[in-house]
Structures are given as structure tokens and as C-alpha cells.
Amino acid sequence: MRAALLVTALSLTGCGGAGLAADVRESASPARLPKVLGCYEEAFESAGFVGEYDATVELEAEAATGAIRNARVAALEGRGGKVPQTFEGCLVKALEASELRPRGEAPSSRLTVRGLHFSFRDGSSAARKDSSADRSPVLVGPRADRCQGLYGYTPPRAIADLYRELEDAQTKLASTKQEPDSMARSLQRAYDVALELRRRIELDGWQPDVPEESRRRFAKELAKVERSAIELGAQIGCTPSAE
Numbered sequence: 357m358r359a360a361l362l363v364t365a366l367s368l369t370g371c372g373g374a375g376l377a378a379d380v381r382e383s384a385s386p387a388r389l390p391k392v393l394g395c396y397e398e399a400f401e402s403a404g405f406v407g408e409y410d411a412t413v414e415l416e417a418e419a420a421t422g423a424i425r426n427a428r429v430a431a432l433e434g435r436g437g438k439v440p441q442t443f444e445g446c447l448v449k450a451l452e453a454s455e456l457r458p459r460g461e462a463p464s465s466r467l468t469v470r471g472l473h474f475s476f477r478d479g480s481s482a483a484r485k486d487s488s489a490d491r492s493p494v495l496v497g498p499r500a501d502r503c504q505g506l507y508g509y510t511p512p513r514a515i516a517d518l519y520r521e522l523e524d525a526q527t528k529l530a531s532t533k534q535e536p537d538s539m540a541r542s543l544q545r546a547y548d549v550a551l552e553l554r555r556r557i558e559l560d561g562w563q564p565d566v567p568e569e570s571r572r573r574f575a576k577e578l579a580k581v582e583r584s585a586i587e588l589g590a591q592i593g594c595t596p597s598a599e
Contacts (some may be wrong), residue, residue, distance in 0.1 A: 399476075408434070410432070411429055411432045412473050414428045414470050510550055
């Protein structure tokens with residue numbers, strides 16, 4: 357059984373108006389709010405790897421830093437079961453220990469967010485089908501075998517986004533070499549992103565309507581990403597399996 361987290365903005369207002377919705381939704385993704393995902397991991401694992409919850413939250417992001425303040429859970433529901441008593445408090449603490457950075461930058465003025473919806477789902481096919489209604493990649497994990505990628509999106513995200521995230525992960529990896537625990541987390545994240553990028557390239561490059569010249573370019577990119585995945589995997593004792 358696997359855990360999944362889908363983040364959507366049901367309604368959103370801020371200093372930039374409705375145009376900020378897409379950017380805020382992206383900045384509130386599970387990859388950028390790992391502490392929020394951690395709350396679900398703890399609840400999901402303690403419940404025997406079962407449990408699905410829906411939370412709607414309100415929060416403010418400080419100008420210049422993006423630090424989240426005044427987080428509040430406006431609604432919290434369980435799907436087919438009770439929500440753990442500690443879950444709401446964990447979400448508030450996790451949010452207020454995080455940052456919201458639309459377009460990767462702190463807001464120029466205080467940003468107020470209303471109706472940010474978190475869908476916490478298990479990895480069953482029914483849950484993935486439910487989440488796919490949003491037409492957004494769903495973060496699935498943690499997997500029992502981290503060599504398959506501890507976390508990964510289904511379906512894989514866009515190639516350009518993955519290249520940016522891989523670059524960011526490798527930059528953070530270089531800055532954590534003196535901190536073993538942080539380095540281990542950074543290595544796993546970079547490895548996970550490399551595997552997701554490999555899968556995205558495979559999916560895009562081998563579509564029937566892809567011209568042969570483009571297919572060759574995809575193959576070259578795939579080989580480069582495969583080498584990166586092998587190098588990263590070697591550092592955590594993993595060998596990427598064939599898809």
C-alpha cells in the first residue's frame with residue numbers, strides 16, 4: 357500500500373488576485389511542503405498504511421520571506437474512517453514551519469490564501485482514479501523499496517519542471533556534504549527526481565507520432581538521465597531497475 361498527496365486550490369485570493377492561483381498551487385505542492393507530507397506519512401503508517409483525509413486550510417505568507425503564518429484548518433474530514441486526533445495540530449505546525457513562494461520567489465507583500473485543499477490518499481487504483489479528476493500528477497509514496505524511488509508522481513510531471521527540480525536537488529546536495537543526515541535526504545530526493553524524469557522522457561519519446569529525429573534526441577537525453585540515476589543510486593546503495 358502506498359500513500360499519495362494531492363494539493364489543489366479550491367479558491368484563492370491574494371495580493372495579486374486570481375492570477376496567482378496557479379503559481380500558489382505549484383508552490384504548495386507536496387515536494388515544496390515536505391513537513392505537510394510528513395504529517396500524513398506518520399498518520400498513514402500508524403494506521404497500518406490505510407486512511408484517506410481531506411483538509412481545507414487558510415494561511416498567510418509573509419512578504420519578503422514567504423514564511424507561512426496564521427495557518428488554520430478550516431475543514432478536516434476522513435474518508436471511510438476517523439481522522440487521528442493529532443493530525444490537525446500536525447498540519448498547522450507543519451505549515452507554519454514552511455514557506456510559500458509563488459514562482460520560486462517570496463511574495464512582495466503579504467499573501468492571504470483561502471480554501472487550499474489537501475487530499476490525502478492511499479495508493480489504491482480507486483484513489484489514483486479519484487485524484488486524476490484534477491488532471492494533476494499525484495505524489496505517491498513512501499514506497500517500501502526506496503530504490504524504486506521513495507516518492508514519485510503519477511503520472512510523471514513535465515520534463516522542463518523535472519529538469520529544474522533535478523538541478524535544484526543537485527545544488528542542495530552539494531551544500532549538504534558536511535551534514536550526513538541532510539545529505540542522505542538530498543541524495544534520495546535527487547535520485548527520486550532522476551527516476552521520474554527518466555520515466556517522463558520514456559513516455560514522451562516513445563509516442564507513436566514522435567518524429568524519428570525527435571526520438572533520437574529523446575534517446576540521448578534518456579541516456580544522460582539514466583547515467584545520473586545510476587550515479588546517484590550508487591551513493592545510496594541502489595541500482596535503477598528497468599522500466
